[in-house]
Amino acid sequence: MASAVLDGRARAVPTAIKILVAGGFGVGKTTLVSTASEIMPLHTEEVLTSAGEIADDLSGVEQKTSTTVTMDFGRITLADDLILYLFGTPGQDRFWFLWDELALGALGAVVLADTRRLDDCFPSIDYFERRNTPFVVAVNCFYGEQPFQVDAVRRALALDDNVPVVMCDVRDRRSGRDVLITLIEHVRALTLGSAHTPVSSPS
């Protein structure tokens, strides 16, 4: 690689933590990214072409030969040298190949679920299970309605016992950040095993 690698002495580079926000189309991914982040969500685009191997992924699309996929992401500056990035994953199955890059180096993932359409989050769960990416399932309680219990959601999604399932309201900043904390504790538990004790919250 031709680029120079600097040692970063002049200007400190923060430690960057990446968390993915996945789930079916319209489940609230962008809302979670925006409310939990300190700034309006940022966007990057990938342009899909009809060339080569990508053509297969577009086989179900009848009109477009090129599609622009917008990825929303936000940042939370936790300290001068510590930044958390939230990346919303593209909602449609045909953009799976973009997930591999998003998942690279990710600490873990939040899979948002809507109990009216639980099936929509199966592909996300399958994906993270296959990759051994730590994830939590967050049930977004639309309009405060939540007819399902956590255990019922766990059974319906056939989740392992150790995968946290939590209720949340993605429109609420505190609630969204609590989901992120649940994920990070889950990662700590997987890493530390029996030595794990949750970070105590100020009472």
Add this chain to the structure above:
Amino acid sequence: MRGEAGAHHEWFDGEAGPLVRSFAITGGRAREGSEFELLSYVVAQPVDEQRLALHLQPEHRAILSRAHDPVSVAELASHVGLSLAVVRVLLADLAEAGAIGTVAAQNPAHQVPDDDILQAVIHGLRST
């Protein structure tokens, strides 16, 4: 090249607009720059443009002007309003000419951070 022409020529696919623009900026290259990951940090280098072995396009300049301080590739792409693929090709140009450098991350990107960092993240999420 995109816009009104597309509506009147059946051979011109309006949907291809962004694609055509991307290829015009990068000269048709699409696979360079893959070493610039979403959260790779880059920073502009102090160089004399007159001695640069690269003709700077406006898009190159836009990137450099947004990279005075270390910035992640994802944020850079968002700031300059170009697709990631295009930004990566342009970054590869700039890196080869010595006009931009990558900054070594404090944490190796592909392993779980130390527990003290994870605890700091939790404290930060509770207090910010």
